[in-house]
Amino acid sequence: MKTRNIAVYGGGILFGFGLAYSGMTRPEIVLSFLRLDDLGLIFVMGGAAMVTFFAINVVPKFMKAPALGGTFRPRVSVLTRNTLIGAAIFGTGWGISGQCPGSAVASLGTGNWPIIVGLTFMFLGAYLRGRFIKDGN
């Protein structure tokens, strides 16, 4: 087992704990946000992005490279038509089901067995994208 994977697993435990703590593992709470009944989700994404902002933009000023190797590179990408079409399709599915990839995976750990259906169909969706859409843009 690579040290890198153990580090990812450890950070993933915090990630999953936070998703469950914030209620994101419950599709009902996500749907109540999207119906604008409970705006708390803004603070989940905002709080997480804020902390991560320091890791990505400030920490590299004091460290040359990641502790276990690799390089510091912000997550930037080129805007294409597919970025927006995909986001629109994702948003529609999010509004139907109240699940996103991370919350659905973590939800398994709360004993939420029906989410297996959602995850199975996410795999199917990801497969269809690879099967029928050309790579590139």
Add this chain to the structure above:
Amino acid sequence: MFPLGIEPYLIGGIIIGLGVSIIYILTGLHATQSSFFTTTLSWFSKLPHFQDKRNIGERDWRLALCLGLISGAILYTFTLSPSGMFVTGVNTWRLALGGLLVGFGTRLSNGCTSGHGISGLASLSTTSLYAVITFLGFGIITAHLLEFMGVS
């Protein structure tokens, strides 16, 4: 606006951010989630899209991240969770249809709530900002339409 208060959301978000940050500081990797579907499919599908060298190189740590997420949620369920285990009451057809669109859409968009919403925004990526505005907008419209039509 905040029937359950702000604290669980903000504290949960900070814990998520700490997890993502630790991974970044130790490894330089962005702990984002939706690529997991694509890299995991590389074990099962011979299609060039899945056999891409980058996917093969990432699939082991993305599986480790997935196992971490599940472990963290189990830890919460058996420690701080006020009500123990949780089983959703959302209809199966909604999980299925929604899941299909989430899987397809996030992979077409190259990111989800964590990829664009956390790591992308934290990287000050304008691409991710546009993606977040788009999926938030469509999510809000869809949830309202279903409510308006009385769909359960």
